[in-house]
Amino acid sequence: MALLEVEGLEARYGWTKVLHGIRFAVEDGGITTILGANGAGKTTTLRAVCGMVRATGDVRFDGQRIDGRATEDIVRLGIAHVPEGRGTFVQLSVEENLRLGAYARREPGALARDLARIYDHFPVLGERRRQIAGSLSGGEQQMLAVGRALMLRPRLLLLDEPSLGLAPLVAREIFRIVRAINRDERVGVLLVEQNVATALDLADHAYLLETGRVVVSGPSAELRRDDAIRRSYLGY
Amino acid sequence: MEIFVQQVVSGLATGGIYGSVALALVMIYQATDVVNFAQGEMAMFSTYLAWSMLNAGVPYWAAFFATLAVAFVGGLLIERVVIRPVENAPVLTVVIVCIGLLVIFNSVAGWLYSYIQKPFPSPFPEKPFKIGDVFFGAHDLGALGVTLLVLLFLYVFFRYTTLGLAMRAAAQNPVSSRLCGIRVGWMLALGWGFAALVGAVAGMMIAPIVFLDPNMMSGILIYAFASATLGGFTSPGGAVLGGLIVGVVENLVGTYVRFIGTELKLTVALAMILIVLLVRPSGLFGRATVHRV
Numbered sequence: 001m002a003l004l005e006v007e008g009l010e011a012r013y014g015w016t017k018v019l020h021g022i023r024f025a026v027e028d029g030g031i032t033t034i035l036g037a038n039g040a041g042k043t044t045t046l047r048a049v050c051g052m053v054r055a056t057g058d059v060r061f062d063g064q065r066i067d068g069r070a071t072e073d074i075v076r077l078g079i080a081h082v083p084e085g086r087g088t089f090v091q092l093s094v095e096e097n098l099r100l101g102a103y104a105r106r107e108p109g110a111l112a113r114d115l116a117r118i119y120d121h122f123p124v125l126g127e128r129r130r131q132i133a134g135s136l137s138g139g140e141q142q143m144l145a146v147g148r149a150l151m152l153r154p155r156l157l158l159l160d161e162p163s164l165g166l167a168p169l170v171a172r173e174i175f176r177i178v179r180a181i182n183r184d185e186r187v188g189v190l191l192v193e194q195n196v197a198t199a200l201d202l203a204d205h206a207y208l209l210e211t212g213r214v215v216v217s218g219p220s221a222e223l224r225r226d227d228a229i230r231r232s233y234l235g236y
Numbered sequence: 237m238e239i240f241v242q243q244v245v246s247g248l249a250t251g252g253i254y255g256s257v258a259l260a261l262v263m264i265y266q267a268t269d270v271v272n273f274a275q276g277e278m279a280m281f282s283t284y285l286a287w288s289m290l291n292a293g294v295p296y297w298a299a300f301f302a303t304l305a306v307a308f309v310g311g312l313l314i315e316r317v318v319i320r321p322v323e324n325a326p327v328l329t330v331v332i333v334c335i336g337l338l339v340i341f342n343s344v345a346g347w348l349y350s351y352i353q354k355p356f357p358s359p360f361p362e363k364p365f366k367i368g369d370v371f372f373g374a375h376d377l378g379a380l381g382v383t384l385l386v387l388l389f390l391y392v393f394f395r396y397t398t399l400g401l402a403m404r405a406a407a408q409n410p411v412s413s414r415l416c417g418i419r420v421g422w423m424l425a426l427g428w429g430f431a432a433l434v435g436a437v438a439g440m441m442i443a444p445i446v447f448l449d450p451n452m453m454s455g456i457l458i459y460a461f462a463s464a465t466l467g468g469f470t471s472p473g474g475a476v477l478g479g480l481i482v483g484v485v486e487n488l489v490g491t492y493v494r495f496i497g498t499e500l501k502l503t504v505a506l507a508m509i510l511i512v513l514l515v516r517p518s519g520l521f522g523r524a525t526v527h528r529v
Protein backbone atom coordinates (compact mmCIF):
# COMPACT_ATOMS: atom_id res chain seq x y z
CA MET A 1 0.00 0.00 0.00
CA ALA A 2 1.26 3.46 -0.89
CA LEU A 3 1.96 5.99 1.85
CA LEU A 4 -0.04 8.69 0.09
CA GLU A 5 -2.70 7.93 -2.50
CA VAL A 6 -4.58 10.70 -4.24
CA GLU A 7 -7.46 10.23 -6.66
CA GLY A 8 -9.78 12.64 -8.45
CA LEU A 9 -8.33 15.66 -6.67
CA GLU A 10 -10.01 18.92 -7.65
CA ALA A 11 -9.29 22.32 -6.19
CA ARG A 12 -10.49 25.85 -6.84
CA TYR A 13 -9.71 29.40 -5.82
CA GLY A 14 -13.04 31.21 -5.72
CA TRP A 15 -14.73 30.33 -9.00
CA THR A 16 -11.60 29.24 -10.82
CA LYS A 17 -10.92 25.55 -10.86
CA VAL A 18 -7.19 24.89 -10.99
CA LEU A 19 -6.95 21.12 -10.42
CA HIS A 20 -9.17 18.94 -12.57
CA GLY A 21 -9.18 15.55 -10.94
CA ILE A 22 -5.57 14.46 -10.63
CA ARG A 23 -4.28 11.13 -9.43
CA PHE A 24 -0.88 10.26 -8.00
CA ALA A 25 0.83 8.35 -5.21
CA VAL A 26 3.89 8.39 -2.98
CA GLU A 27 5.12 4.87 -2.25
CA ASP A 28 6.02 3.85 1.29
CA GLY A 29 9.58 5.11 1.65
CA GLY A 30 9.42 6.52 -1.87
CA ILE A 31 10.05 9.88 -3.48
CA THR A 32 7.55 11.27 -5.96
CA THR A 33 8.07 14.44 -7.91
CA ILE A 34 5.48 16.67 -9.54
CA LEU A 35 6.72 18.60 -12.54
CA GLY A 36 5.07 21.31 -14.55
CA ALA A 37 5.33 24.83 -15.91
CA ASN A 38 4.57 27.92 -13.83
CA GLY A 39 0.91 28.00 -12.91
CA ALA A 40 0.35 24.32 -13.67
CA GLY A 41 -0.99 23.69 -10.17
CA LYS A 42 1.97 22.12 -8.36
CA THR A 43 1.74 24.32 -5.27
CA THR A 44 -2.02 23.93 -5.22
CA THR A 45 -1.61 20.15 -5.24
CA LEU A 46 0.62 20.23 -2.15
CA ARG A 47 -1.75 22.65 -0.45
CA ALA A 48 -4.71 20.42 -1.20
CA VAL A 49 -2.99 17.40 0.34
CA CYS A 50 -2.63 19.18 3.66
CA GLY A 51 -5.97 20.93 3.67
CA MET A 52 -4.82 24.47 2.96
CA VAL A 53 -7.16 25.01 -0.01
CA ARG A 54 -10.70 23.88 -0.59
CA ALA A 55 -10.48 20.63 -2.47
CA THR A 56 -12.53 17.56 -3.22
CA GLY A 57 -11.35 14.08 -4.04
CA ASP A 58 -9.90 11.10 -2.32
CA VAL A 59 -6.71 11.63 -0.30
CA ARG A 60 -5.45 8.66 1.70
CA PHE A 61 -2.49 8.76 4.03
CA ASP A 62 -1.46 5.35 5.27
CA GLY A 63 -4.80 4.03 4.03
CA GLN A 64 -6.75 6.58 6.06
CA ARG A 65 -8.92 9.29 4.42
CA ILE A 66 -7.55 12.73 5.26
CA ASP A 67 -9.37 14.91 2.75
CA GLY A 68 -11.62 17.48 4.39
CA ARG A 69 -9.62 17.45 7.61
CA ALA A 70 -8.13 20.58 9.15
CA THR A 71 -4.49 21.32 8.34
CA GLU A 72 -3.43 21.15 11.99
CA ASP A 73 -4.88 17.64 12.29
CA ILE A 74 -3.19 16.46 9.11
CA VAL A 75 0.13 17.79 10.38
CA ARG A 76 -0.32 15.81 13.58
CA LEU A 77 -0.45 12.62 11.50
CA GLY A 78 3.15 13.33 10.50
CA ILE A 79 2.91 15.32 7.27
CA ALA A 80 5.35 18.24 7.17
CA HIS A 81 5.16 20.93 4.50
CA VAL A 82 7.91 23.25 3.33
CA PRO A 83 5.63 25.85 1.77
CA GLU A 84 6.18 28.06 -1.23
CA GLY A 85 7.44 31.38 0.14
CA ARG A 86 9.11 29.64 3.10
CA GLY A 87 6.53 30.65 5.76
CA THR A 88 9.11 32.07 8.15
CA PHE A 89 7.94 33.49 11.50
CA VAL A 90 9.89 36.66 10.82
CA GLN A 91 9.61 38.23 14.27
CA LEU A 92 10.68 35.10 16.14
CA SER A 93 14.20 33.84 16.63
CA VAL A 94 15.66 31.06 14.49
CA GLU A 95 15.49 28.64 17.39
CA GLU A 96 11.86 29.56 18.16
CA ASN A 97 11.01 28.86 14.52
CA LEU A 98 12.55 25.41 14.85
CA ARG A 99 10.82 24.74 18.17
CA LEU A 100 7.50 25.54 16.51
CA GLY A 101 8.26 22.88 13.93
CA ALA A 102 8.18 20.33 16.75
CA TYR A 103 5.01 21.77 18.30
CA ALA A 104 2.74 18.94 17.15
CA ARG A 105 5.01 16.33 18.73
CA ARG A 106 4.70 15.76 22.44
CA GLU A 107 8.09 14.30 23.32
CA PRO A 108 9.80 17.00 25.38
CA GLY A 109 13.07 15.09 25.68
CA ALA A 110 13.61 14.88 21.95
CA LEU A 111 13.71 18.65 21.36
CA ALA A 112 17.36 19.30 22.25
CA ARG A 113 18.56 16.31 20.25
CA ASP A 114 16.55 17.29 17.19
CA LEU A 115 17.73 20.91 17.37
CA ALA A 116 21.29 19.63 17.46
CA ARG A 117 20.56 17.50 14.40
CA ILE A 118 19.25 20.49 12.44
CA TYR A 119 22.26 22.63 13.46
CA ASP A 120 24.43 19.79 12.34
CA HIS A 121 22.74 19.77 8.93
CA PHE A 122 22.75 23.57 8.66
CA PRO A 123 25.60 25.09 10.70
CA VAL A 124 24.53 28.62 9.66
CA LEU A 125 21.28 28.18 11.56
CA GLY A 126 23.20 27.17 14.66
CA GLU A 127 25.38 30.26 14.44
CA ARG A 128 22.29 32.43 14.13
CA ARG A 129 19.98 30.60 16.51
CA ARG A 130 19.27 33.71 18.64
CA GLN A 131 18.85 36.00 15.65
CA ILE A 132 15.43 37.22 14.49
CA ALA A 133 14.46 34.97 11.58
CA GLY A 134 13.32 37.91 9.45
CA SER A 135 16.92 39.10 9.31
CA LEU A 136 18.13 35.90 7.63
CA SER A 137 18.89 35.90 3.93
CA GLY A 138 16.45 34.24 1.55
CA GLY A 139 18.58 31.14 1.27
CA GLU A 140 19.02 30.89 5.03
CA GLN A 141 15.25 31.17 5.47
CA GLN A 142 14.84 28.34 2.98
CA MET A 143 17.15 26.19 5.12
CA LEU A 144 15.12 27.23 8.15
CA ALA A 145 11.90 26.12 6.42
CA VAL A 146 13.40 22.71 5.71
CA GLY A 147 14.72 22.51 9.27
CA ARG A 148 11.32 23.42 10.69
CA ALA A 149 9.69 20.65 8.68
CA LEU A 150 12.28 18.09 9.79
CA MET A 151 11.65 19.03 13.44
CA LEU A 152 8.27 17.33 13.11
CA ARG A 153 10.04 14.02 12.43
CA PRO A 154 7.51 13.57 9.66
CA ARG A 155 6.50 10.39 7.86
CA LEU A 156 5.76 12.36 4.72
CA LEU A 157 7.59 15.49 3.63
CA LEU A 158 5.99 17.90 1.15
CA LEU A 159 8.65 20.08 -0.44
CA ASP A 160 7.65 23.07 -2.58
CA GLU A 161 10.76 24.17 -4.46
CA PRO A 162 13.14 23.67 -1.54
CA SER A 163 16.18 24.83 -3.53
CA LEU A 164 14.67 28.16 -4.58
CA GLY A 165 17.20 30.94 -4.09
CA LEU A 166 19.89 28.66 -2.74
CA ALA A 167 23.47 28.57 -3.90
CA PRO A 168 24.13 25.34 -5.85
CA LEU A 169 26.26 23.88 -3.05
CA VAL A 170 23.57 24.48 -0.43
CA ALA A 171 20.88 23.15 -2.76
CA ARG A 172 22.91 19.98 -3.22
CA GLU A 173 23.26 19.72 0.56
CA ILE A 174 19.48 19.95 0.97
CA PHE A 175 18.91 17.19 -1.54
CA ARG A 176 21.57 15.08 0.17
CA ILE A 177 19.68 15.48 3.47
CA VAL A 178 16.35 14.67 1.86
CA ARG A 179 17.81 11.54 0.31
CA ALA A 180 19.38 10.56 3.63
CA ILE A 181 16.23 10.83 5.74
CA ASN A 182 14.30 9.11 2.97
CA ARG A 183 16.74 6.21 2.99
CA ASP A 184 17.52 5.97 6.73
CA GLU A 185 14.13 6.83 8.24
CA ARG A 186 11.92 5.78 5.33
CA VAL A 187 10.32 9.22 5.19
CA GLY A 188 8.17 9.56 2.07
CA VAL A 189 8.76 12.68 -0.02
CA LEU A 190 6.53 14.60 -2.41
CA LEU A 191 8.81 17.00 -4.24
CA VAL A 192 8.05 20.01 -6.42
CA GLU A 193 11.24 21.33 -7.94
CA GLN A 194 12.28 23.73 -10.72
CA ASN A 195 15.39 21.77 -11.47
CA VAL A 196 13.81 18.88 -13.33
CA ALA A 197 17.02 16.91 -13.82
CA THR A 198 17.70 16.88 -10.08
CA ALA A 199 14.09 16.03 -9.29
CA LEU A 200 14.11 13.08 -11.69
CA ASP A 201 17.39 11.82 -10.22
CA LEU A 202 16.00 11.90 -6.72
CA ALA A 203 12.50 10.56 -7.36
CA ASP A 204 11.31 7.07 -8.14
CA HIS A 205 8.04 8.31 -9.66
CA ALA A 206 7.22 11.47 -11.54
CA TYR A 207 4.05 13.20 -12.71
CA LEU A 208 3.87 16.00 -15.23
CA LEU A 209 1.09 18.52 -14.66
CA GLU A 210 -0.34 20.77 -17.33
CA THR A 211 -3.03 23.28 -16.33
CA GLY A 212 -4.29 21.13 -13.53
CA ARG A 213 -4.17 17.74 -15.26
CA VAL A 214 -1.64 14.93 -15.16
CA VAL A 215 -0.45 14.49 -18.75
CA VAL A 216 2.49 12.12 -18.31
CA SER A 217 3.34 9.86 -15.39
CA GLY A 218 5.49 6.87 -14.57
CA PRO A 219 8.81 5.79 -13.08
CA SER A 220 11.28 8.68 -13.28
CA ALA A 221 13.72 6.65 -15.34
CA GLU A 222 11.07 6.38 -18.03
CA LEU A 223 10.12 10.03 -17.88
CA ARG A 224 13.73 11.02 -18.30
CA ARG A 225 13.57 9.38 -21.71
CA ASP A 226 10.21 10.91 -22.61
CA ASP A 227 10.55 13.18 -25.64
CA ALA A 228 8.18 15.91 -24.45
CA ILE A 229 9.87 16.16 -21.08
CA ARG A 230 13.33 16.08 -22.60
CA ARG A 231 12.57 18.90 -24.99
CA SER A 232 10.61 21.13 -22.60
CA TYR A 233 12.38 20.59 -19.32
CA LEU A 234 15.75 18.95 -19.77
CA GLY A 235 16.87 20.75 -22.87
CA TYR A 236 18.43 17.96 -24.91
CA MET B 237 10.36 67.88 46.08
CA GLU B 238 8.28 65.57 48.29
CA ILE B 239 5.18 66.42 46.34
CA PHE B 240 7.04 65.70 43.13
CA VAL B 241 8.14 62.23 44.28
CA GLN B 242 4.65 61.43 45.58
CA GLN B 243 3.07 62.49 42.31
CA VAL B 244 5.53 60.40 40.32
CA VAL B 245 4.76 57.31 42.40
CA SER B 246 1.00 57.74 42.22
CA GLY B 247 1.45 58.45 38.50
CA LEU B 248 3.30 55.16 38.16
CA ALA B 249 0.46 53.39 40.00
CA THR B 250 -2.29 54.68 37.70
CA GLY B 251 0.14 54.46 34.77
CA GLY B 252 0.64 50.76 35.47
CA ILE B 253 -3.13 50.35 35.25
CA TYR B 254 -3.32 52.28 31.97
CA GLY B 255 -0.43 50.18 30.75
CA SER B 256 -2.22 46.94 31.64
CA VAL B 257 -5.35 47.92 29.74
CA ALA B 258 -3.13 49.09 26.88
CA LEU B 259 -1.40 45.70 26.95
CA ALA B 260 -4.77 43.97 26.76
CA LEU B 261 -5.63 46.09 23.71
CA VAL B 262 -2.29 45.37 22.07
CA MET B 263 -2.52 41.62 22.67
CA ILE B 264 -5.80 41.42 20.78
CA TYR B 265 -4.73 43.96 18.17
CA GLN B 266 -1.58 42.01 17.30
CA ALA B 267 -3.49 38.77 16.89
CA THR B 268 -6.47 40.06 14.95
CA ASP B 269 -5.76 43.64 13.76
CA VAL B 270 -8.81 44.69 15.74
CA VAL B 271 -8.99 47.18 18.58
CA ASN B 272 -11.30 45.75 21.22
CA PHE B 273 -13.36 48.75 22.25
CA ALA B 274 -15.16 46.58 24.82
CA GLN B 275 -11.93 45.94 26.76
CA GLY B 276 -12.74 48.59 29.37
CA GLU B 277 -16.33 47.45 29.91
CA MET B 278 -15.20 43.83 30.25
CA ALA B 279 -12.84 45.00 33.00
CA MET B 280 -15.61 47.01 34.64
CA PHE B 281 -17.93 44.01 34.59
CA SER B 282 -15.27 41.78 36.14
CA THR B 283 -14.81 44.35 38.89
CA TYR B 284 -18.52 44.21 39.65
CA LEU B 285 -18.28 40.43 39.96
CA ALA B 286 -15.49 40.93 42.49
CA TRP B 287 -17.66 43.48 44.28
CA SER B 288 -20.54 40.96 44.50
CA MET B 289 -18.24 38.32 45.95
CA LEU B 290 -16.76 40.74 48.48
CA ASN B 291 -20.27 41.81 49.44
CA ALA B 292 -21.16 38.18 50.04
CA GLY B 293 -18.29 38.00 52.51
CA VAL B 294 -15.63 36.29 50.38
CA PRO B 295 -12.12 37.29 51.56
CA TYR B 296 -10.39 39.82 49.31
CA TRP B 297 -7.70 37.69 47.71
CA ALA B 298 -10.05 34.74 47.18
CA ALA B 299 -12.46 37.07 45.39
CA PHE B 300 -9.53 38.56 43.46
CA PHE B 301 -8.33 35.25 42.07
CA ALA B 302 -11.85 33.93 41.48
CA THR B 303 -12.54 37.08 39.44
CA LEU B 304 -9.40 36.51 37.39
CA ALA B 305 -10.52 32.96 36.63
CA VAL B 306 -14.02 34.06 35.63
CA ALA B 307 -12.64 36.91 33.51
CA PHE B 308 -10.25 34.54 31.74
CA VAL B 309 -12.96 32.03 30.90
CA GLY B 310 -15.35 34.85 30.01
CA GLY B 311 -12.87 36.42 27.58
CA LEU B 312 -12.24 33.04 26.01
CA LEU B 313 -15.96 32.37 25.58
CA ILE B 314 -16.59 35.82 24.10
CA GLU B 315 -14.00 35.10 21.43
CA ARG B 316 -15.41 31.65 20.67
CA VAL B 317 -19.07 32.66 20.65
CA VAL B 318 -19.20 36.29 19.52
CA ILE B 319 -15.98 37.09 17.68
CA ARG B 320 -15.33 33.81 15.90
CA PRO B 321 -18.36 34.01 13.59
CA VAL B 322 -17.06 37.35 12.28
CA GLU B 323 -13.39 36.33 12.30
CA ASN B 324 -13.02 36.60 8.53
CA ALA B 325 -15.38 39.53 8.12
CA PRO B 326 -14.02 43.01 7.30
CA VAL B 327 -12.33 44.77 10.23
CA LEU B 328 -15.17 47.27 10.47
CA THR B 329 -17.66 44.48 11.17
CA VAL B 330 -15.54 43.21 14.06
CA VAL B 331 -15.16 46.72 15.44
CA ILE B 332 -18.94 47.14 15.38
CA VAL B 333 -19.34 43.82 17.21
CA CYS B 334 -16.88 45.07 19.85
CA ILE B 335 -18.82 48.31 20.25
CA GLY B 336 -21.98 46.24 20.59
CA LEU B 337 -20.31 44.28 23.40
CA LEU B 338 -19.36 47.56 25.05
CA VAL B 339 -22.95 48.77 25.05
CA ILE B 340 -24.27 45.42 26.29
CA PHE B 341 -21.80 45.16 29.18
CA ASN B 342 -22.45 48.75 30.16
CA SER B 343 -26.22 48.47 30.20
CA VAL B 344 -26.29 45.05 31.85
CA ALA B 345 -24.04 46.37 34.61
CA GLY B 346 -26.27 49.42 35.00
CA TRP B 347 -29.35 47.22 35.13
CA LEU B 348 -27.88 44.75 37.62
CA TYR B 349 -26.00 47.16 39.84
CA SER B 350 -27.49 50.60 39.04
CA TYR B 351 -25.47 53.60 37.91
CA ILE B 352 -24.83 54.81 41.47
CA GLN B 353 -21.15 54.91 42.39
CA LYS B 354 -20.02 52.31 44.89
CA PRO B 355 -16.88 52.31 47.00
CA PHE B 356 -14.57 49.40 46.20
CA PRO B 357 -12.11 48.21 48.83
CA SER B 358 -8.36 48.16 48.50
CA PRO B 359 -6.53 45.12 49.87
CA PHE B 360 -3.80 47.44 51.14
CA PRO B 361 -3.77 49.39 54.42
CA GLU B 362 -5.22 52.89 54.49
CA LYS B 363 -2.28 54.28 56.43
CA PRO B 364 0.29 55.84 54.11
CA PHE B 365 3.80 54.40 53.99
CA LYS B 366 6.72 56.53 55.01
CA ILE B 367 9.91 55.98 53.05
CA GLY B 368 12.63 58.47 54.00
CA ASP B 369 10.78 61.74 54.51
CA VAL B 370 8.10 61.06 51.94
CA PHE B 371 4.65 59.55 52.49
CA PHE B 372 3.26 57.22 49.83
CA GLY B 373 -0.29 55.94 49.49
CA ALA B 374 -0.25 52.23 50.35
CA HIS B 375 -2.74 51.52 47.58
CA ASP B 376 -0.52 53.29 45.05
CA LEU B 377 2.46 51.14 45.94
CA GLY B 378 0.35 47.99 46.23
CA ALA B 379 -1.41 48.51 42.91
CA LEU B 380 1.92 49.14 41.22
CA GLY B 381 3.29 45.94 42.74
CA VAL B 382 0.29 43.84 41.70
CA THR B 383 0.39 45.25 38.18
CA LEU B 384 4.10 44.56 37.81
CA LEU B 385 3.61 41.00 39.08
CA VAL B 386 0.90 40.33 36.51
CA LEU B 387 3.09 41.76 33.76
CA LEU B 388 6.02 39.65 34.90
CA PHE B 389 3.80 36.56 34.85
CA LEU B 390 2.70 37.34 31.29
CA TYR B 391 6.25 38.01 30.19
CA VAL B 392 7.48 34.69 31.52
CA PHE B 393 4.49 32.89 30.02
CA PHE B 394 4.92 34.33 26.52
CA ARG B 395 8.69 34.22 26.54
CA TYR B 396 9.44 30.83 28.03
CA THR B 397 6.51 28.45 27.55
CA THR B 398 5.66 26.47 24.44
CA LEU B 399 2.04 27.58 24.62
CA GLY B 400 3.13 31.21 24.87
CA LEU B 401 5.37 30.72 21.84
CA ALA B 402 2.50 29.13 19.92
CA MET B 403 0.25 32.09 20.76
CA ARG B 404 2.84 34.54 19.47
CA ALA B 405 3.27 32.44 16.35
CA ALA B 406 -0.47 32.26 15.71
CA ALA B 407 -0.77 36.02 16.06
CA GLN B 408 1.89 36.78 13.47
CA ASN B 409 1.58 34.00 10.91
CA PRO B 410 -1.62 31.94 11.08
CA VAL B 411 -0.90 29.96 7.91
CA SER B 412 2.54 28.77 8.98
CA SER B 413 1.19 28.14 12.47
CA ARG B 414 -1.37 25.70 11.12
CA LEU B 415 1.42 23.95 9.25
CA CYS B 416 3.12 23.49 12.63
CA GLY B 417 -0.04 21.89 14.01
CA ILE B 418 -1.07 24.92 16.09
CA ARG B 419 -4.83 25.35 16.59
CA VAL B 420 -4.88 29.01 15.64
CA GLY B 421 -8.51 29.64 16.61
CA TRP B 422 -7.90 28.46 20.16
CA MET B 423 -4.75 30.57 20.43
CA LEU B 424 -6.80 33.66 19.56
CA ALA B 425 -9.38 32.67 22.17
CA LEU B 426 -6.65 32.25 24.78
CA GLY B 427 -5.40 35.73 23.83
CA TRP B 428 -8.85 37.13 24.59
CA GLY B 429 -8.83 35.23 27.87
CA PHE B 430 -5.50 36.72 28.95
CA ALA B 431 -6.54 40.19 27.82
CA ALA B 432 -9.72 39.93 29.90
CA LEU B 433 -7.67 38.73 32.88
CA VAL B 434 -5.26 41.66 32.65
CA GLY B 435 -8.25 44.00 32.32
CA ALA B 436 -9.84 42.53 35.44
CA VAL B 437 -6.68 43.21 37.43
CA ALA B 438 -6.68 46.77 36.16
CA GLY B 439 -10.35 47.21 37.06
CA MET B 440 -9.90 45.94 40.62
CA MET B 441 -6.84 48.12 41.14
CA ILE B 442 -8.38 51.32 39.73
CA ALA B 443 -11.83 50.97 41.36
CA PRO B 444 -10.63 52.00 44.85
CA ILE B 445 -9.28 55.21 43.29
CA VAL B 446 -12.12 56.21 40.94
CA PHE B 447 -15.06 54.38 42.62
CA LEU B 448 -17.05 51.64 40.95
CA ASP B 449 -19.72 52.52 38.43
CA PRO B 450 -20.62 51.22 34.96
CA ASN B 451 -18.80 54.09 33.26
CA MET B 452 -15.69 53.83 35.38
CA MET B 453 -13.48 52.48 32.59
CA SER B 454 -14.41 54.88 29.80
CA GLY B 455 -11.82 57.44 30.88
CA ILE B 456 -9.27 54.71 31.61
CA LEU B 457 -9.76 53.32 28.10
CA ILE B 458 -8.83 56.70 26.61
CA TYR B 459 -5.65 56.74 28.72
CA ALA B 460 -4.99 53.17 27.59
CA PHE B 461 -5.36 54.26 23.96
CA ALA B 462 -2.91 57.07 24.63
CA SER B 463 -0.51 54.57 26.22
CA ALA B 464 -0.78 52.06 23.39
CA THR B 465 -0.41 54.79 20.78
CA LEU B 466 2.61 56.20 22.57
CA GLY B 467 4.29 52.82 23.03
CA GLY B 468 3.22 51.56 19.64
CA PHE B 469 0.29 49.27 18.99
CA THR B 470 2.71 46.59 17.85
CA SER B 471 4.80 46.44 21.01
CA PRO B 472 3.46 44.87 24.23
CA GLY B 473 6.37 46.15 26.30
CA GLY B 474 6.00 49.57 24.67
CA ALA B 475 2.33 49.71 25.64
CA VAL B 476 3.17 49.12 29.30
CA LEU B 477 5.96 51.68 29.26
CA GLY B 478 3.67 54.07 27.42
CA GLY B 479 1.15 53.62 30.24
CA LEU B 480 3.71 54.48 32.89
CA ILE B 481 4.76 57.59 30.96
CA VAL B 482 1.16 58.70 30.42
CA GLY B 483 0.35 58.16 34.12
CA VAL B 484 3.31 60.19 35.33
CA VAL B 485 2.90 62.99 32.78
CA GLU B 486 -0.82 63.22 33.54
CA ASN B 487 -0.15 63.55 37.26
CA LEU B 488 2.67 66.04 36.97
CA VAL B 489 0.81 68.22 34.49
CA GLY B 490 -2.27 68.13 36.72
CA THR B 491 -0.18 69.19 39.71
CA TYR B 492 2.12 71.79 38.26
CA VAL B 493 0.22 73.34 35.40
CA ARG B 494 -2.35 75.35 37.32
CA PHE B 495 -5.03 75.85 34.64
CA ILE B 496 -5.21 72.14 33.79
CA GLY B 497 -5.91 70.83 37.28
CA THR B 498 -7.98 67.66 37.47
CA GLU B 499 -10.73 68.68 35.08
CA LEU B 500 -8.63 68.96 31.96
CA LYS B 501 -6.44 65.90 32.59
CA LEU B 502 -8.26 63.79 30.02
CA THR B 503 -7.51 66.44 27.43
CA VAL B 504 -3.83 65.84 28.13
CA ALA B 505 -4.28 62.20 27.13
CA LEU B 506 -6.05 63.17 23.92
CA ALA B 507 -3.36 65.72 23.13
CA MET B 508 -0.72 63.05 23.62
CA ILE B 509 -2.53 60.71 21.19
CA LEU B 510 -2.67 63.47 18.60
CA ILE B 511 0.96 64.48 18.99
CA VAL B 512 2.23 60.91 18.73
CA LEU B 513 0.10 60.22 15.68
CA LEU B 514 1.47 63.35 14.00
CA VAL B 515 5.11 62.96 14.94
CA ARG B 516 5.67 59.22 15.12
CA PRO B 517 2.62 57.19 14.06
CA SER B 518 4.18 53.83 14.90
CA GLY B 519 4.82 54.93 18.50
CA LEU B 520 8.05 54.96 20.47
CA PHE B 521 8.69 51.23 20.27
CA GLY B 522 6.42 50.03 17.47
CA ARG B 523 7.47 48.89 14.07
CA ALA B 524 6.08 50.66 11.06
CA THR B 525 3.92 48.03 9.41
CA VAL B 526 4.11 47.39 5.73
CA HIS B 527 0.87 46.16 4.28
CA ARG B 528 1.26 43.96 1.27
CA VAL B 529 -1.54 44.40 -1.21
Ligand SMILES: Nc1ncnc2c1ncn2[C@@H]1O[C@H](COP(=O)(O)OP(=O)(O)OP(=O)(O)O)[C@@H](O)[C@H]1O
Nearest residue numbers: 013016018036037038039040041042043044045084
Ligand atom coordinates in the same frame (compact mmCIF):
# COMPACT_ATOMS: atom_id res chain seq x y z
N1 LIG C 1 -4.43 32.34 -3.94
C1 LIG C 1 -4.81 32.20 -5.22
N2 LIG C 1 -5.94 32.81 -5.67
C2 LIG C 1 -6.33 32.68 -6.93
N3 LIG C 1 -5.70 31.95 -7.86
C3 LIG C 1 -4.56 31.33 -7.49
C4 LIG C 1 -4.07 31.42 -6.15
N4 LIG C 1 -2.93 30.69 -6.08
C5 LIG C 1 -2.75 30.18 -7.30
N5 LIG C 1 -3.71 30.53 -8.16
C6 LIG C 1 -3.84 30.13 -9.58
O1 LIG C 1 -3.90 28.73 -9.61
C7 LIG C 1 -3.12 28.21 -10.68
C8 LIG C 1 -2.11 27.21 -10.15
O2 LIG C 1 -1.22 27.88 -9.27
P1 LIG C 1 -0.05 27.15 -8.48
O3 LIG C 1 0.49 28.13 -7.53
O4 LIG C 1 -0.56 25.88 -7.97
O5 LIG C 1 0.99 26.88 -9.64
P2 LIG C 1 2.46 26.29 -9.57
O6 LIG C 1 2.47 25.12 -10.46
O7 LIG C 1 2.88 26.09 -8.18
O8 LIG C 1 3.31 27.47 -10.24
P3 LIG C 1 4.79 28.01 -9.91
O9 LIG C 1 5.74 27.11 -10.63
O10 LIG C 1 4.80 29.38 -10.50
O11 LIG C 1 4.96 28.01 -8.44
C9 LIG C 1 -2.48 29.41 -11.35
O12 LIG C 1 -3.22 29.70 -12.49
C10 LIG C 1 -2.62 30.54 -10.35
O13 LIG C 1 -2.80 31.75 -11.02
Ligand SMILES: [Mg+2]
Nearest residue numbers: 042043044084
Ligand atom coordinates in the same frame (compact mmCIF):
# COMPACT_ATOMS: atom_id res chain seq x y z
MG1 LIG D 1 4.32 26.94 -6.97
